[in-house]
Amino acid sequence: MGISEEEWERLQKALEWPSPDQEITELSESTSPVHSKFSIVGLNQNYSVGEKILVTITARDQKNSLKRYGGDFFKVKLFNSKLKASVYGEVVDHRNGTYSASLLLPWEGQAQVSVRLEHSSEVVQILKKYRESSFTRSHYNGHFEGPGPKKTRISEDVACNLKWGADGSWIKGNCCCEYKDLKTGTVWHCERPKKLSCDKLVYHSRGGLESPLNHFEEQLFTKKLTNVLINGDTQLINVHPKTNNGTLERCRPGLTTPVPAGFYLNDVWKSFVCKTQHFNSAQTGNCLKSKIVYLMGDSTTRQWFENLERKVPGIKRMDLYTPPTGGPLMAVELANNIIVHWRPHGVPLRFTKMPITDLHYISNDIDGIAGGSHAVIVFTLFAHLVFHPLTFYVHEVAKIRQSVVSLLSRAPETLVIIKSGNTAGQKDIFQSDWYAMQLNTVMQEMFRDIDGVIYFDVWQMTSCHYLPEDIHPAAVIVANEVDMFLSYVCPA
Numbered sequence: 001m002g003i004s005e006e007e008w009e010r011l012q013k014a015l016e017w018p019s020p021d022q023e024i025t026e027l028s029e030s031t032s033p034v035h036s037k038f039s040i041v042g043l044n045q046n047y048s049v050g051e052k053i054l055v056t057i058t059a060r061d062q063k064n065s066l067k068r069y070g071g072d073f074f075k076v077k078l079f080n081s082k083l084k085a086s087v088y089g090e091v092v093d094h095r096n097g098t099y100s101a102s103l104l105l106p107w108e109g110q111a112q113v114s115v116r117l118e119h120s121s122e123v124v125q126i127l128k129k130y131r132e133s134s135f136t137r138s139h140y141n142g143h144f145e146g147p148g149p150k151k152t153r154i155s156e157d158v159a160c161n162l163k164w165g166a167d168g169s170w171i172k173g174n175c176c177c178e179y180k181d182l183k184t185g186t187v188w189h190c191e192r193p194k195k196l197s198c199d200k201l202v203y204h205s206r207g208g209l210e211s212p213l214n215h216f217e218e219q220l221f222t223k224k225l226t227n228v229l230i231n232g233d234t235q236l237i238n239v240h241p242k243t244n245n246g247t248l249e250r251c252r253p254g255l256t257t258p259v260p261a262g263f264y265l266n267d268v269w270k271s272f273v274c275k276t277q278h279f280n281s282a283q284t285g286n287c288l289k290s291k292i293v294y295l296m297g298d299s300t301t302r303q304w305f306e307n308l309e310r311k312v313p314g315i316k317r318m319d320l321y322t323p324p325t326g327g328p329l330m331a332v333e334l335a336n337n338i339i340v341h342w343r344p345h346g347v348p349l350r351f352t353k354m355p356i357t358d359l360h361y362i363s364n365d366i367d368g369i370a371g372g373s374h375a376v377i378v379f380t381l382f383a384h385l386v387f388h389p390l391t392f393y394v395h396e397v398a399k400i401r402q403s404v405v406s407l408l409s410r411a412p413e414t415l416v417i418i419k420s421g422n423t424a425g426q427k428d429i430f431q432s433d434w435y436a437m438q439l440n441t442v443m444q445e446m447f448r449d450i451d452g453v454i455y456f457d458v459w460q461m462t463s464c465h466y467l468p469e470d471i472h473p474a475a476v477i478v479a480n481e482v483d484m485f486l487s488y489v490c491p492a
Contacts, residue, residue, distance in 0.1 A: 002398035031120035038232030067097030071121030087263035138387035139207030297380035371411025382421030
């Protein structure tokens, strides 16, 4: 993985998650969203802005019996639909079937508590099992093209996948064409084409998904048991104003991310990390004057590119003859010397058909940037890695970290921002939020001691918003994310 044994032990401790104390074989033993309940401890008639309430959750199984172990994945938030206000709450697992969450009351008016059972502890146990198994949940295609007889051009499509783990392959034996990235050491391989040679791989595309679940496990993932609101104290909480709210410092690297990291009010994100501002079109253009912005990762950073494309006055997308959703993309604004790049990370990647040469590993791209006060780098790595072993993700993050440290050594004025993974619409064996949350923990832990890097937590921003969760957050959420990003580029 490219890390020390000591660091791996620290990561395992940070990622530790309680599990059932034995293998569950009966559906009735799983956590029930119908029988589980939440309550507000010592609920008062009135509160002031800045105070907190304590919410307790009691998990029960399908037979209405108290659960005796932890591991359930609950999501808790405080909200007010009329005010378009919400705030995230972190859940503490007491490992005995009870849970608690301390919720901040950050706005004046009324508020309600919402608690969802995203996954039972029994489902998390299954997620853990298949994350590290040799079962391939995500498949990919390699498209080979080359010269054929009589000056024709022939093509062949074959299966491809990541080479990783003890057995080294999703296909056994010496069957395949291997493509090793010399810098990262990552190995991609494809079934050997019948007519063309291995050097004729031209395009990559996503393939199908394959579920490893047996019939009993599928029952645990059903909609009636997954991502369901549970009952509890839903009465309105009255919150009165408080004049002394304090002041926040300007946005800069090195700031910690509290819980909550901020809250929504009237659909505007109010950060508790640093002093943020709302940027109109002209202000966005002024902020990015003489900047080169490198956006890397997946379609969630492409959403930032598209937002800036709409927001920066006079910016134009260059025709790079690449697919609009696959990229790479570039937009320029000549008057103020603004350049914005976006490109997806390397394989594994579940995108539509695109040239394999356009898929670069993030660490390699960072190695190719000179950096400086004009350079702003944003990267994310999560959505396409949830299908593969956690150890591979650690390997990829270790390579990125090495490249970032080198970049900041040669050009310390470069602004480097990590965009965390966000919540997703799917809650299944393929794209569970539990997977994404674990990857966020790895990224945050591995960059914790790297000076000059900003960890931007969009998990909380996407978890507590009133709109349905989606792997591609709604435009209003993306706009708030970009305003937060600009607040780091041009701190108030």
